[in-house]
Amino acid sequence: MLTTPTRTLVACLLAFLVSTSLVGCGVLTALRPTASVAPLRHFESDQKAQEAAMELLPKYYAALDAVTMDGGMRPDRVYPYVTPNYRSNLNLAFEKMRNDHLKTTGLTAITRNLLIDYAEKNAGEAFVVVRLCLDLSHTRVLGAADDDETPATRLDHTAYDVSLTTSDGDANRLYVASTRARRDLGPC
Template identity: 30%
Template sequence: MRILVRRILAGSAVLTALALAGCAAAPIPTWTNSPDPVVAPVFASNDEALAAAVTSYEAYGAMSNQITNEGGVNPERITDFVSDAYLAVVLGSFASVQDDGLVGSGSSAFDTVSLVRYDDDSAASASVRVYLCLDVTDVVFTDLGGNVTTPPERRNRIPLEVSLISSPSASTKLVVDKEETWPGNDFCS
């Protein structure tokens, strides 16, 4: 019996010590200089960021359609609509159209846009990611002889994840930084 009482008292002492440790004063925080001051948001809301992304992607799409429908000629016109990092990828696509002697007709469109993420990266710089459905139903490629080269089995609605970032010229003007086919469930079906 005596051993049992000692164990209960010892257990109670341990629990009391732990409880009192939780009540002890918190250590005084050490002041550190924060490298990032509070950043004012580029957009007032997620809705505003989404609207800017839609406007920017519409402008990018319009210029892309124009260049494609002219056979990839003067592709540098896309420069104001894409980031420096993405420019080489886009120019490479237009070079392929031109090298293959293809000419597009019609226009791509998009719908079903939803915001994935909006971040203020730094003062006057934002990044926005969206999901959207790119619709290329009306886009047809022909070769120089006028023969249609668009495969009949082509997917006409493509789920994309698009990343946009602030333009160096204006933080609220977004430019396309990346387009990737969404590998998950096809939300465009």
């Protein structure tokens, strides 16, 4: 990245190439370099991006728990927190839950979070990845007869990478775009 003195020097050199009567950058007001506009950043810092993610994620998991407790019924409760593409994936999972007559009990708890990535993409879109440590020890999967069908291999404490992105409608609001379970527990 160019420093301010270097930017000024480059601007003067460009002005010199355009005008043979250049005495100094300050003399030609028409060629005076304007302040460069920094690209729009959705969040002031990585910490602010992480805070925005952590403002959204407890709401998302509360809505997700509510839908799964109802056996995948009324999935619209999770829609305010997810992208349209991820909504489609969730709807498939909720449909399978309904078809298999499954539901859950208990609440998912976020025990730790770690910012993995924050980047600005083309067209001013922000992208945030947070690693979550989830405590599932109080959740169970129940079958049609309310029998416990929680997989024996399910870990009570697990790590997920959650990708979030901004929306065109609200540049400072994040939406869950995907979640991916991690094989290793990392910081969890």
